[in-house]
Amino acid sequence: MPKVSEEHKEQRIQQILLAASEVFKSKGYEQATLKDIVEEAGMSRGWIYLYFKDKVTIFLALIDYLDAQLEERIAALLKENKGSAHGVLISYLQETSQSIDHLEDSVVPAIYEFCTTGWREEQVREFFVNRYIRVTAIFIDVIGRGVEEGEFKPTQSVDEIVKYMISGLDGIMLHSLAFGSQQINAVQQVNQLTNQLMEMLSVNFNKIMEKNS
Amino acid sequence: MPKVSEEHKEQRIQQILLAASEVFKSKGYEQATLKDIVEEAGMSRGWIYLYFKDKVTIFLALIDYLDAQLEERIAALLKENKGSAHGVLISYLQETSQSIDHLEDSVVPAIYEFCTTGWREEQVREFFVNRYIRVTAIFIDVIGRGVEEGEFKPTQSVDEIVKYMISGLDGIMLHSLAFGSQQINAVQQVNQLTNQLMEMLSVNFNKIMEKNS
Incomplete structure (x- = not known):
């Protein structure tokens, strides 16, 4: 396939996902229809069917897209924080804390909805397990770096720490929503979780100050 | 109203809630119908309409019933643990930890489903906020006792500690489900949360050993 066509395809897909994102934000998952997405995208239904066969397919692609954005955001934070894993975690947790007040204007509620209604279906479950592995891997990688560079000296497995972090955050977000x-006291709760994580990681602040100097 | 009739009424309501609980366990919230509940209860539709006008009403009454059971369970744990708030918390967290493997056979998934699909509706939101206040009050009361009796010397407000505990548990349960x-590693995560809570509470083990001796 010629390169231009690939680029066009990517653009169209992004356009559809952006439209879908707006629809899922305002209506949640169950209430949103393919028709809503078609209208929001301003494309003909035929164009959309070229790439996605139904609402579920669009939604799963949107989650994949958001997870890829998370990967990019973490890579950007790593640059901003001069390679400090500690800096990345603190920045990420602060950003999350700030976003909690605007959770209702994001796709997060639709994702929770999809997950709590869909977990009984094998395919949905499989998708979410893969997603869990992907998202935990992002943070295992960041913390692993911090361990290698001597920023952290955790007394338990990094895997466990990451799992604890993301279920803690999801609990706080679910409660914020409900x-x-x-x-x-969502902000206070995220601070509490942050403090505990830093304790679990046994942060070596001398190393971090070296990095920042 | 004569006493017998009140008792009968209570019995009928319990019977309906028990049937509803079975239906919501196996089908979740959205997929369950009033017809399913009528069939499971083995009563005529007319009898059920005498007490509940629709599925939502039954579901909310069921949640109230479960919360009342939680209150009773905590009161029972307080007796079992000779009035030790520390003992109550540890027992409760252990029981929760053990129940996580069987979450799918409980009403919890239906509650999450109801909450993630319903939070946009003012009435559902109001119900859940009241529920939150009721459930946090149960634990604020237990920990408050522990503080009074010298078992705990928390460095932050009991309110914050309880909020952190229940969103932590809900995060672990939501992730277990999804x-x-x-x-x-749900069991490991609950242990981690338990350890952190005990740290936040600054447990005075001498006092607790006194109580148990």
Whole structure:
């Protein structure tokens, strides 16, 4: 296939995912229809069918796209923090903490909805397990770097620490959504989790100051 | 109203909630119908309408019933542990940890489903906020006792500690449901959370040994 056509294809897919993202943000998963996405994208239904066969396929592609963005964001944070894994984690947790107040304007609620309604289906479950492995791998990689460079000296497995971190964050986000971020003191909770993570990682601040100097 | 009739009413309601619980366990919230509940209860539709007007009403009554059971369970644990708040928390967390493997056979998935699909509706949100206040109050009361009796000397507010505990547990449970309890090391995660809670509470083990002796 010629290169231009590949680029066009990528552009169209991005356009569809962006439109889908808006629809899922405002309607959640169940209430959103393929028709809504077609209208939001301003393309003919035929164009969309060329790439996606139904709403589920678009939604799963959107999650993949968001996870790829997370990978890119973490890589960018690594640059911004001069390669410090500690800096990446702190920045990421702060960004998450700040985003919790605007959770309702994101695709996160639709993802929770999809996951709590869909876990009984084998295919959905398989997709989510793969996603879990992918997302944990991103953070295992960051923390692994920190261990190699002497920033962290964890007394337990990095795998366990990462799993604890992301379920902790999801718990705080789920509660923010259900009960309100003010009601649950979401920011305070993320700080608490951050402190505990740093303890689990036994941060070596001398090493980090060396890196930053 | 004569006493017998009140008792009968209570019995009928319990019977309906028990049937509803079975239906919500196996089908989740959205897929369950009032017809399923009528069939499971083995009563005529008319009897059920006497007490509940629709599926939502039954579901909310079921959650209330489960929360009342939690209150009773905590009161029972307090007796079993000779009034030790530390003992109650440890027992409760261990029980939760053991139940995570069987989460799929409980109403918990339906509750998550109801909450992630329903949070946009004002009434559902209000119900859940009240529920949050009720459930946190149960644990604030237990820990407050522990503080009074010198078992705990927390350096931060009990309210914050309880909020952190229940969102931590919900995160672990949500991840168990979505990704599998083995995959996420659920038991290890609950242990980790337990350790952190005990640190936040600054447990005075001498006092606890006194109590148990």
